[in-house]
Amino acid sequence: MFTKLSLLRKITKMSSIPFIDIGANLTDPMFKGIYNGNKKHKEDLVNVLERAWKNDIKKIIITSGSLDDSIESLKIASLSENLYCTVGCHPTRCDEFIKAQSPESYLNSLSDLIKNNRSKVVAIGECGLDNQRLHFCSKEIQENYFEMQLKLSEEFNLPLFLHCRDAAPTFLEILKRNSNFIKSGGVVHSFDGSLKEAEDIINLGFYIGINGCSLRTEDNLKTVRELPINRLMLETDCPWCEVKQTHPSYSYVQTKFNSVKKEKFIDGSMVKGRNEPSTIKQVFEVLASLKNEDPVYLGNQIYQNTMDLFFKHR
Numbered sequence: 001m002f003t004k005l006s007l008l009r010k011i012t013k014m015s016s017i018p019f020i021d022i023g024a025n026l027t028d029p030m031f032k033g034i035y036n037g038n039k040k041h042k043e044d045l046v047n048v049l050e051r052a053w054k055n056d057i058k059k060i061i062i063t064s065g066s067l068d069d070s071i072e073s074l075k076i077a078s079l080s081e082n083l084y085c086t087v088g089c090h091p092t093r094c095d096e097f098i099k100a101q102s103p104e105s106y107l108n109s110l111s112d113l114i115k116n117n118r119s120k121v122v123a124i125g126e127c128g129l130d131n132q133r134l135h136f137c138s139k140e141i142q143e144n145y146f147e148m149q150l151k152l153s154e155e156f157n158l159p160l161f162l163h164c165r166d167a168a169p170t171f172l173e174i175l176k177r178n179s180n181f182i183k184s185g186g187v188v189h190s191f192d193g194s195l196k197e198a199e200d201i202i203n204l205g206f207y208i209g210i211n212g213c214s215l216r217t218e219d220n221l222k223t224v225r226e227l228p229i230n231r232l233m234l235e236t237d238c239p240w241c242e243v244k245q246t247h248p249s250y251s252y253v254q255t256k257f258n259s260v261k262k263e264k265f266i267d268g269s270m271v272k273g274r275n276e277p278s279t280i281k282q283v284f285e286v287l288a289s290l291k292n293e294d295p296v297y298l299g300n301q302i303y304q305n306t307m308d309l310f311f312k313h314r
Helices: 004-011 045-054 067-077 095-099 103-115 139-156 168-177 195-203 218-226 248-252 277-291 295-310
Strands: 019-024 057-062 083-087 121-130 160-165 186-188 207-210 232-234
Touching (some): 019 277, 045 057, 045 277, 067 083, 067 103, 083 103, 095 103, 103 139, 121 139, 121 168, 121 186, 139 168, 168 195, 195 207, 218 248, 218 277, 232 277, 248 277, 277 295
Parallel strands (some): 057 083, 083 121, 121 160, 186 207, 207 232
């Protein structure tokens, strides 16, 4: 079993590990220096990306949550050959299907975006179900337009980037019922459910995405410890879901980053409380410790998982 000292020694060799952040919300206003509608500092996305590349991140998949968001994601993805994105509608924003000229027209607009940007779009999503935030969108609407978006997976032979919060039974039933549309698999990102839910997801052929929110509690850690490494992927879900000092997982973090408060922004600095792709190393360090695996072996397995799902034919 690895001691913290032996793990630290192995982590010093992590420069040989290529990382892919499968979920980064780079369209969020925080990367333009805007917090809760208030401008606190200048846009610094270019610096955020430069830090990511310096921290061994080889590719980033930008998460989209709506039609407009997908358009913005594609603009950002054009900044680098190592940036890609998803196209789809988040469950809490599925009212947009109703507000459009017609639900079909909204879906067709998503389809056109994919069709015209095949080199950059690597998944359908973020789509799924969220029973924690029904004040944004009802269960019925979420379910209807989650199911509708699955047809895009068949149309373009693309994997799914999935969201599930407190909705596993219905979520899994919809995926099973539509298995004929899902030819390329997918990943349930930001997973924080039970071991049984994870097993059910994996048994359907899907992967599990792990970030700071997947590691918030002791129960989370017990679940993640049991997951097979050939079904795992890494993400930050930035600017959210950092590994916080109050989390039990933080004791396994070896790589620390200096940051400043947004009100005291300095060029080239990380912003306190705003997660970014570079911190994927922290998620990985927690995972390597929990799994009691050689970090280089584990890192390369997760990288290969990600390449197999999103980049096999690119």
